[in-house]
Amino acid sequence: MDTSRLVPSQVFFTKGAGKHRNRLQSFELALRTAGIEQCNLVRVSSILPPGCKILSRAKGLKDLKPGQITFVVLAEASTNEPSRMVGAGVALAQPAAGEQYGYISEHHGFGLKENRLADLVEDMAATMLATTLGIEFNPETAYDDRKEIYRMSGKIVRTRACVKTGEGDKDGLWTTVVAAAVFLL
Numbered sequence: 001m002d003t004s005r006l007v008p009s010q011v012f013f014t015k016g017a018g019k020h021r022n023r024l025q026s027f028e029l030a031l032r033t034a035g036i037e038q039c040n041l042v043r044v045s046s047i048l049p050p051g052c053k054i055l056s057r058a059k060g061l062k063d064l065k066p067g068q069i070t071f072v073v074l075a076e077a078s079t080n081e082p083s084r085m086v087g088a089g090v091a092l093a094q095p096a097a098g099e100q101y102g103y104i105s106e107h108h109g110f111g112l113k114e115n116r117l118a119d120l121v122e123d124m125a126a127t128m129l130a131t132t133l134g135i136e137f138n139p140e141t142a143y144d145d146r147k148e149i150y151r152m153s154g155k156i157v158r159t160r161a162c163v164k165t166g167e168g169d170k171d172g173l174w175t176t177v178v179a180a181a182v183f184l185l
Contacts, residue, residue, distance in 0.1 A: 008071060008183035010053045011104075012060025013090065013162035015179040019169050023078055026174035030076070030164075034178055035061045039070035044183070046073055046128070048092060048102035054158075055184070063184055071183040075106040075121075078176040079168040087112045088179040089163030091121035093129035096157040103128040104181045118161035119143055126150055126159050 014036060018029025031037035035057070055063075064070065075088035087109060094102040105124035112120065123143040130137060130146075133155045137146050150156045164177040 005185060007049050008052055008185055009049075010055050010060070010063075010184040011048065011092075012055040012057050012182050012184070013092075013160070013180070014057050014061070014182060015088070015162050015164035015177070017164055017166045017175070017177045019173045019175050021173055023080070023174040023176070026078060026176040027076065027178070030176040030178040034180060036064065036070065036072070036180060036182060038066040039064055039068050041070055041072050041074065043074050044071045046104045046106065046125075048094060048104055050099050050101050052102075054092070054094075060182055060184065073104045073106050073181040074178060075108040075180070076176060076178045077108040077110070078174055079110070080172050080174045081168045082170045082172060084168040085111050085113070085165060086168065086175060086177050087114070087117045087163060087165040088177045089117045089121040089161055090179045090181045091118070091125040091161040092159060092181065093122075093125035093156055094158040095129060095133065096155050100133070103132075106179070112165070114163050114165045117163045117165060121163065122159050122161040126156060129156055
């Protein structure tokens, strides 16, 4: 088998939420709103291959086939506690050098608003890439300050986050949120 065929050439980002009395069905509904429920999802770790093209969600979803084995970096969180905030997010840090790989981070948890979650996952991806590229920075400084150092280095060309939050249903239904980086071969 030619394993070079398993290196993704494209990626897109998507997110969704679902509510149901059963946890599994709330997860299915979250995948539906994300548009990836028809795929056989295989979770992978967080490397963005060199030269991997970033697609829009609409273009990426059009390229999926029902039953397709689909590699994803997936974050998911669920709760059946009324009013409990859940969040799932993925983020990308793409290097300026085309031959260098990038990073996709994921985080899922409780209590974070969407903007804080977006900053957190973007910070994680950018920091992993920065350490790989040898960019010197103080990890204790605020992400906004480090972001400027990363930008000024000229080594990180793009960061972005895709996050989804949801509040636990007042009647105790399962609430599930997902965020995914979906790879296409």
